[in-house]
Amino acid sequence: MRRSTALRSRRALILVSLLIALGVIALASLMLGSNLISPGAVLTGLFDPARDEGAVVWGSRVPRTALGLLVGCCLGIAGAVMQGQTRNPLADPGIFGVSAGATLAVVIGVYVLGTSSILMTLWLALAGAMVASILVFTVAALGRGLSSPVPLAIAGTAVSALLVALTSYLVLADETTLAAYRIWVVGSLSGRTLTGIEGALVFAGAGLVFAFANVRSLDNLALGTELSKGLGENLLRARVVGLAAITLLTAAAVALTGPIAFVGLTAPHIARSLVGGRHAWLLPASGLIGAGVLLTCDIIGRLIGGTAEVPVGVVLTVVGGVAFIAIVRRGRMATL
Amino acid sequence: MRWAGPRRPSDRRCDRPDRVLDSRVELGSANLTLVKASTALRRSALLLVPALALAGLAGCSSDSGTASSDSAADAAWSYTDDTGTTVTLDHRPERIASFSDYAIGLLSNGIDPVAIFGRVDVASDPRFDGYDISKAAIVGNSYGEIDLETLADAAPDLIVTGIYPTDRDGTLDLAGPYYAFADVEQQAQLAKIAPIVAIEVGGKGQDVIDSSNRLAEALGASQETIDAAKQKFDTAAADLTAAAKENEIEVTQMYADADGIYVVKPMDEPETELYSSLGVKFTNANPDGFYYWDIYSWENAAQMMTGDVLLVNVEGYQEADLRAQPTFASDPALAAGQIHSWNGAALDYTSQAAHMEQLADIIRSSKKLS
Secondary structure: OHHHHHHHHHHHHHHHHHHHHHHHHHHHHHHOOOOOOOHHHHHHHHHOHHHOHHHHHHHHHHHHHHHHHHHHHHHHHHHHHHHHHHOOOOOOHHHHOHHHHHHHHHHHHHHHHOOOOHHHHHHHHHHHHHHHHHHHHHHHHHOOOOOOHHHHHHHHHHHHHHHHHHHHHHHHHOHHHHHHHHHHHOOOOOOOOOOOHHHHHHHHHHHHHHHHHOHHHHHHHOOOHHHHHHOOOOHHHHHHHHHHHHHHHHHHHHHHHOOOOOHHHHHHHHHHHHHOOOHHHHHHHHHHHHHHHHHHHHHHHHHOOOOOOOOHHHHHHHHHHHHHHHHHHHOOOOOO | OOOOOOOOHHHOHHHOHHHHHHOOOHHHHHHHHHHHHHHHHHHOHHHHOOOOEEOOOHHHHHOOOOOOOOOOOOOOEEEEOOOOOEEEEOOOOOOEEEEHHHHHHHHHOOOOOOEEEOOOOOOOOHHHOOOOOOOOEEEEOEOOEOOHHHHHHOOOOEEEEEEOOOOOOOOOOOOOOOEOOOOHHHHHHHHHHOOEEEEEOEOOHHHHHHHHHHHHHHOOOOHHHHHHHHHHHHHHHHHHHHHHHHOOOEEEEEEEEOOEEEEEOOOOOHHHHHHHHOOOEEOOOOOOOOOOEEEEOHHHHHHHOOOOEEEEEOOOOOHHHHHOOOOOOOOHHHHOOOEEEEOOOOOOHHHHHHHHHHHHHHHHHOOOOO
16 A cells, blocks of 8 residues: 555656656747747747747747647657557557548648648648548448457558558649648648647547546556456447547647657657556656657757758657667566 | 749659658658658758759860761761760660650750650640640659650650759769659669660759750751740840849749748759849858758748748748748738749740740839848
């Protein structure tokens, strides 16, 4: 009893530390950028937008910090749910066709409607992500059922391939679409605005609710489907809730910034090595770490490119890749 | 909205749409990131493959066309291209397969290719308007996608493409594939169908045009045809010079996307080099340093807002997208509405004459802002 209390307070301490660290990172994200304005100028601009020289603070620092926090958090939690659901340490939130669906919807939007407005793109991405994952779920449920995560993963991969093929067809058929696609498909915190963030927030909020409603099921699923059935787990319910969480969280992230890889894969591993495999702790830790990792990599990218910047995806690959290898090498990767 | 030439940031070989798409499958998303990685290294001219090259280097003018002394079609024919590669055939090639950009150059000189491959859909490419390409086989509509069987059926004697230097000195990477080819393997297969010659696209615009003409002449274009085209070109050039003198404005040629703004360094791009030599003033804040582009993050956008008129590449952000960028909204040219979608034209006399007329119109219709 005493031991579990000690463990719990240790985990709580870790969560609080992560939260504080994230606060520091967010502050750094406001202060640092490729345009080296002084902290004083940042504060002036922050509190008096009229004196925000060149709109650097409100036009760039604030939106990318907010987006980094939100998107990193969504991807981290979605990744943790994903890995728990599939019991696959390499599962990435995109595996259920969410990113591919969002991309196809955006491409169709440009091709059919000729629109690439920020708001329209956002809603199309959200809708496409939802449709794709419903499709994946239906295919898996119609087949061998949901008891094993394998049919879901296979259906996800197959549907993704189909969606990518359709995207490819449209993109190659029309140059305007290709141009719009190229711009969208590169996940980035740069050059994005907060337009339409309300909609994405609703999705992310709903995804969070589903994720935390899935906590007990995820803990049971970790024991294997047979055992979790024996413990009275309703597999269909567990899968639906988990899938809803993954879809909503990833859709919000993808719609805001385009597909960003590595955060959803890496954050849960770092979190697991810190707070263990209990999902009530793992999910918040993954979210905090996801946001921290994404923002940190973005800040690094801003500082090493001269007047330009190194895109966050590149920094993530380098930093995330190294961190990932270190985790694997240390052997702390909990078996799922 | 069409792409005329290969001069744009998305022209990195690894950024071909099919590659991007292949790597889009989720678990392979690391590949996507690698594609992005190349973006980061975009300052390395190698990956940018942006500009046209220093055709006027050693090779081009001095080495000028060792086309056969006997212009009769049945005599032996030999030609040394801009890479220094000599092609020797027992007769002058009659059946030419060419990449779009150079096919336009050949057409303008009265030579009709039998096969054309493009970076974009050839049939709908407006740069071919005014030319009859109905008899040509279209063997590719996307970068590096060339239908080898159809090309072989067209039985070309010669394949024409381009090569971009990797730096300001005009270094050519002869170990890599030429422009328009997916990789060296594809290039080797193409070479089995017919010998390949490459036009170097870099450095001075006039040199690239000269190289295109030199090839056309070797292939049988008449001097009169070239002279007639040159006359139109000279007229348009004189008019452009006059326009630039009447209205001394600064022109910013750029591409923009989520990562920021790419300003073309006018001396590194043959077309802008040509227009500069005719008196047009381009934004040129940083002529040295990295090849071809000056890149500014959105936070640093203010550093490049010196232009009176913006020519934005058709493939990147357009006016509405630029207005949505808070750090760019204050750009004087944007605020004044002096912004035009712009694309490079093929580097031959006829295409350039038309393009210079457009630029002269833009210059005359713009106001000096500062």
